[in-house]
Amino acid sequence: MTRAHGVPRDLVVTLVALLPVLAWDISGLDLPVERLLGTAAGFGWRSHWLTSIVLHQGGRALAWIVFGLLVVNVLRPLAGCSLPRAERLRWVLVTLAVLAVVPVFKDISATSCPWSLAEFGGSAAYVPHWQLGLRDGGPGGCFPSGHATSAAAYFTGWFALRTRHPLAARRWLALALLLTLLFGAGQVLRGAHYVSHVLWAAWLCWAAAALTAPRPAPAAAYAAP
DSSP states (O other): OOEETTEEHHHHHHHHHHHHHHHHHHHTOHHHHHHHHEETTEETTTTOIIIIIIIIIHHHHHHHHHHHHHHHHHHSOOTTOOOOHHHHHHHHHHHHHHHHHHHHHHHHOOOOOGGGBGGGTSSBOOOOTTSTTOOOSSOOOOOSOHHHHHHHGGGHHHHHHTTTOHHHHHHHHHHHHHHHHHHHHHHHHHTSOOHHHHHHHHHHHHHHHHHTSOOOOOOOOOOOO
C-alpha cells in the first residue's frame, strides 16, 4: 500500500469507487432497467440456459473451484506463487471473510428481488434498498447481490499478489472484475437483482478486501553516517 499526500492509496481508491455506486442510487434507474427486461409475466431470461445454468450455476461452481485451488496453494504453491505459506493462508482466510460480508447484509435486508414485484408477477411493491427497515410486502433478503460476490470476493487476490507478483495481480484483478460484471449482469437479466445490488456487492467486497489487505512494513528511515 502506498500513500498519496499522507493518505493511504487503498483508502483513496475505495472512496473514489464509492462515487459511481452512490451516483447510480441517486439516478433512480434500478426499476426502469428492470422494466426493460421484465413484463407482467415475469422475466424471459430467468430460466434461460445462459443466465441460469452458465452464469448462475456455473459461476457458483467456478467460485468454489477457485477457492479450492487457493486451499491447495496453501499446501503446495501453484503456478510459481512465491508467497510465503503464512501469506497464502492469509489469502484464503481473508477471502472467506470477504465472502461472508454480503450475506450479513442480505440477512437483514428488507428489500425484495425484482421478480418479486407485483408488476412482474409477484406480490411486492418497489422500495429502494436505502429506505432501511421499510417492508415492501415481499420476502426481502435480496440486497446486495450474493452471486456477484462469487467473483468480487476474489478481489483479495489483487492485494495478496501485488507486491511479489504485480503482473499476475493486475491480471487477477481484471478477471475478477470481468466475472463480477458477467455474474451481476446475468442476475439483473434474470430479475434476481437490481443493478445497484451488484454495484454495492462489488464495492463492499473491495472495501472488505482493502481493509484486511496485508500492510507492507514501513521503509526504514535513512540515517546519515
